[in-house]
Amino acid sequence: MAEQNVSAPVPQPAETATQPEVAAASAAQVGETPTHEDIEADDHDVLEGDSAFGDDESERDSRTSLTSGITKYREENGRRYHAYRDGKYLIPNDEVEQDRLDLHHHVFNLALGGKLINAPIGQTSRVLDAGTGTGIWAIDFADQYPEAHIIGCDLSPIQPGWVPSNLEFEVDDIEDTWRHKPFTFIHMRSLAGSIRDWQQLLASIFNNLEPGGWLECVEFEVLLRIQNEDSIEFPPYIKKWQEGLHEAGEKFGRSFEVAVHLKDWLQAAGFVGVTEDIIKVPNSPWPRDRRRKEMGLYQQQNMFDASSSYGQAHFTRILGWTSQEFDIMSAQVRKELRDLRYHSYSNLYVVYGQKPGGGKEEVEVEIEKGPAAETEPGEGKGKAAAV
Ligand SMILES: C[S@@+](CC[C@H](N)C(=O)[O-])C[C@H]1O[C@@H](n2cnc3c(N)ncnc32)[C@H](O)[C@@H]1O
Numbered sequence: 001m002a003e004q005n006v007s008a009p010v011p012q013p014a015e016t017a018t019q020p021e022v023a024a025a026s027a028a029q030v031g032e033t034p035t036h037e038d039i040e041a042d043d044h045d046v047l048e049g050d051s052a053f054g055d056d057e058s059e060r061d062s063r064t065s066l067t068s069g070i071t072k073y074r075e076e077n078g079r080r081y082h083a084y085r086d087g088k089y090l091i092p093n094d095e096v097e098q099d100r101l102d103l104h105h106h107v108f109n110l111a112l113g114g115k116l117i118n119a120p121i122g123q124t125s126r127v128l129d130a131g132t133g134t135g136i137w138a139i140d141f142a143d144q145y146p147e148a149h150i151i152g153c154d155l156s157p158i159q160p161g162w163v164p165s166n167l168e169f170e171v172d173d174i175e176d177t178w179r180h181k182p183f184t185f186i187h188m189r190s191l192a193g194s195i196r197d198w199q200q201l202l203a204s205i206f207n208n209l210e211p212g213g214w215l216e217c218v219e220f221e222v223l224l225r226i227q228n229e230d231s232i233e234f235p236p237y238i239k240k241w242q243e244g245l246h247e248a249g250e251k252f253g254r255s256f257e258v259a260v261h262l263k264d265w266l267q268a269a270g271f272v273g274v275t276e277d278i279i280k281v282p283n284s285p286w287p288r289d290r291r292r293k294e295m296g297l298y299q300q301q302n303m304f305d306a307s308s309s310y311g312q313a314h315f316t317r318i319l320g321w322t323s324q325e326f327d328i329m330s331a332q333v334r335k336e337l338r339d340l341r342y343h344s345y346s347n348l349y350v351v352y353g354q355k356p357g358g359g360k361e362e363v364e365v366e367i368e369k370g371p372a373a374e375t376e377p378g379e380g381k382g383k384a385a386a387v
Pocket of ligand 1: 091135136155
């Protein structure tokens with residue numbers, strides 16, 4: 001597909017527009033059209049430029065979806081879900097979830113010691129943030145790399161309208177065929193439970209990177225861990241919630257078990273210099289160390305919100321629970337998360353690799369690490385650390 005969507009001017013939203021309207025205007029630039037009225041011409045050729053993913057069939061499908069309303073969100077059990085490709089992503093896109101994503105961005109910042117990425121990308125020019133959410137990472141990246149052009153792509157137009165001029169957002173499905181110009185860096189974060197076929201997605205990414213280009217994937221492992229499990233029983237509701245999520249993800253065909261496989265998957269896809277950094281993130285402010293306590297405090301708030309957004313649709317649509325049953329369980333999960341006797345943490349995986357070619361490959365380095373290992377927040381390379 002031609003490149004016009006990259007440079008298409010973004011119309012400025014009306015002052016009175018609501019956030020979704022603003023986001024819709026900037027991300028997709030389409031609206032509802034009464035059937036018998038003349039259709040106003042779009043000077044910016046929006047549909048032509050809107051989808052850079054998609055084969056012929058899915059492109060038709062994309063257009064149908066776009067014209068029938070990417071903001072006709074599904075409302076269900078008090079939460080709101082994406083409209084474009086309705087049903088393929090089971091986490092809400094409402095304001096509560098958007099706030100959670102922005103707060104979680106701060107946790108990632110703390111965990112990576114203030115860095116936006118771990119990969120040594122050097123200068124970069126064309127960047128994709130695949131599954132950008134509220135676009136908060138992409139906005140920060142665009143500020144830090146003013147010479148680069150960044151595209152943030154998502155099923156939901158929930159990104160702000162006023163962003164750095166080197167950044168734009170698209171509503172699109174990264175599981176479609178890719179027809180962008182090659183990128184020099186692709187970033188993906190928190191897509192566990194979203195993707196049906198990771199190997200296929202990684203193949204698309206590999207093919208759509210310039211030689212020497214980089215991919216970085218950032219994922220939490222699904223299951224929470226308890227560091228003092230020898231002296232306290234694993235919190236029963238957290239266990240129930242996590243096991244249910246895992247089961248529903250498998251049944252739905254979009255597994256949550258992603259983080260631990262990324263290194264192997266990237267290598268199998270052809271990436272070289274694949275590096276896996278694992279960072280222990282406390283799920284509540286139980287650690288002594290101030291920096292980890294602060295991280296635990298933010299992560300605890302994230303987990304309070306995640307205990308509802310991660311599961312409401314999985315448990316009701318797939319496991320057949322009532323929403324009341326789910327709400328009761330998630331209230332118990334929050335109670336357990338508040339209990340600082342549980343030294344709960346999750347492993348955050350930051351995995352990156354380079355497409356060979358371009359004469360700039362990093363030398364392949366084998367990094368040996370234990371299973372729950374133990375990188376200091378913000379440091380790479382497997383340094384052992386107790387929380
Ligand atoms: C948990 S959020 C993470 C957002 C962002 N990466 C971050 O870290 O803040 C996952 C996002 O991926 C998007 N997503 C899921 N499947 C997708 C797909 N097939 N194509 C594009 N976006 C997708 C969702 O709409 C959601 O906004």
